[in-house]
Each structure stands twice: as structure tokens, then as C-alpha cells.
Amino acid sequence: MxxxxxxxxxxxxxxxxxxxxxxxxxxxxxxxxxxxxxxxxxxxxxxxxxxxxxxxxxxxxxxxxxxxxxxxxxxxxxxxxxxxxxxxxxxxxxxxxxxxxxxxxxxxxxxxxxxxxxxxxxxxxxxxxxxxxxxxxxxxxxxxxxxxxxxxxxxxxxxxxxxxxxxxxxxxxxxxxxxxxTELEGRRDWGNLLDCVNPGITEDMNLTLMASVSLEEIKIAAFQMGGFKAPGPDGFQGIFY
Structure with a gap:
């Protein structure tokens, strides 16, 4: 070898x-x-x-x-x-x-x-x-x-x-x-090509996407989840809580 x-x-x-x-x-x-x-x-x-x-x-x-x-x-x-x-x-x-x-x-x-x-x-x-x-x-x-x-x-x-x-x-x-x-193979050098692409996400939109998730958002998502859906990492379904 x-x-x-x-x-x-x-x-x-x-x-x-x-x-x-x-x-x-x-x-x-x-x-x-x-x-x-x-x-x-x-x-x-x-x-x-x-x-x-x-x-x-x-x-x-x-x-x-x-x-x-x-x-x-x-x-x-x-x-x-x-x-x-x-x-x-x-x-x-x-x-x-x-x-x-x-x-x-x-x-x-x-x-x-x-x-x-x-x-x-x-x-x-x-x-x-x-x-x-x-x-x-x-x-x-x-x-x-x-x-x-x-x-x-x-x-x-x-x-x-x-x-x-x-x-x-x-x-x-x-x-x-x-x-x-440890490294990607076949990496491309895009040069200045990406400068010609108009961004679809504005700075304000990006700030919203990157913002930390609030406890209220977590609570809303949890309570919208069906009680008998797939169990979480702890093995329990939502109805347990």
C-alpha cells in the first residue's frame, strides 16, 4: 500500500x-x-x-x-x-x-x-x-x-x-x-462571473433569514405539530408533551 x-x-x-x-x-x-x-x-x-x-x-x-x-x-x-x-x-x-x-x-x-x-x-x-x-x-x-x-x-x-x-x-x-x-475535487474558478448575477435576496431579507429563532417561534412550531407524527430524537411523539 x-x-x-x-x-x-x-x-x-x-x-x-x-x-x-x-x-x-x-x-x-x-x-x-x-x-x-x-x-x-x-x-x-x-x-x-x-x-x-x-x-x-x-x-x-x-x-x-x-x-x-x-x-x-x-x-x-x-x-x-x-x-x-x-x-x-x-x-x-x-x-x-x-x-x-x-x-x-x-x-x-x-x-x-x-x-x-x-x-x-x-x-x-x-x-x-x-x-x-x-x-x-x-x-x-x-x-x-x-x-x-x-x-x-x-x-x-x-x-x-x-x-x-x-x-x-x-x-x-x-x-x-x-x-x-479534506478538500473538494474539481473545484471551479468562477472568476468575476458571479458579479453578473443579480441577487434575489435583499439585505433586509437576509437579515430576517439569519436572525436567531425566538422561543415564541419554537412554541408555535411545536404546537402546530401533529401529536401522532414521527417521534423526536428522544423517541417520544408530540402527544407525550
Missing amino acids: GFSKGFNVSPVGRAGGLSLWWDDSMEVHVMFSSKNVIDAIVRDCDSNLWVRVTGIYGTAYRGKKAEFWGWMNDHFSSTNTHWLCGGGDFNKFIWDHEKVGRAEVLYNRPRFLEDFMNHTNLLGLDFNGPPFTWRGMRNGSLVEERLDRGLVNNQWLSLWPNSTAIHGVVLGFDHCPIIIK
């Missing part, structure tokens, strides 16, 4: 195993590792900027998830360092539409990944490619889920605002590869 250096965490039996690889143009220091995590700081040898890169393999065992995610929240916190957490196999999906198949989606399921993201101030990257990153058979039926994703903090986005997760093609494995790209 062209990488001359690496760091490995051996699998437990036939499961797990983590690897981090890099070439001579990068300097990497692994700060912590376990069967679920490789946490490192990385810099280009031509730069003085250090960034944090954390690879995560979330436990797949339901009985161990609370312990694992409790440890994650104890070990990691928000940081001012530019941080990429993933693309990793978190073994958790966030939204209901990120899972399809006969297996039931529980509305009252624990929100371990969301809680971790809130605790660490990490944001999910947009993605290109198939909507699901894992597929497997459960009780004789195909189930697909988005278990892999890239998470970054605002400091990372301040330098690489176009960062995107690319969902690759599944080849000989039940997960698709995740590639994190």
Missing part, C-alpha cells in the same frame, strides 16, 4: 484488530491504544501543526456497550486541538433511517454515540456514497446499517471546512471502507 511505518493492535482471537499506517512524510506519536482505540497526534513533516487522529472500534456486544461508552466519555473530552475521530466503526447508528431490514429499531434505545458526540463537541461529517456502511444477515433477513462515520470538531473544520467522508465499495468484507477527504 506504499506505507513504510505502522502501529498495530493485535486482534482478540479472530475478532477486532486495529492498524494505523503512514509514510515518511508524516510524523506520528501514538498517545494511547487498546483493543478498541488508537489515539495519536500527527503532523506533516513540513508543518508545525499537530492534529489529533483517533481510530475507534466500538464494541459490538450489547451487554458491554454501556461500559464501553462510559469509558469513552471518561477518557475523551472536548479539545482545542484539531481532531478527527474516525472514520471508525462505532457499531452504533444515530438516526432511524440509518438502519433497514427486519430487525426492529427501538425508539427508546440508548443514545450512546449521540451522548459521546455532545460530550466531546464532535460533529458528524457529510458523506458521499451508499447510505449504509455495514450489511449482514439477521434471523435469515438482510440488515443494513450506517455504523461507520467520520467525526470532527470545529477546530478541524476551521482549517478543512470541506471535509467529507467517502463511503467506498464493499469488497470481501461486511463493512465498506471510509475515506476522509
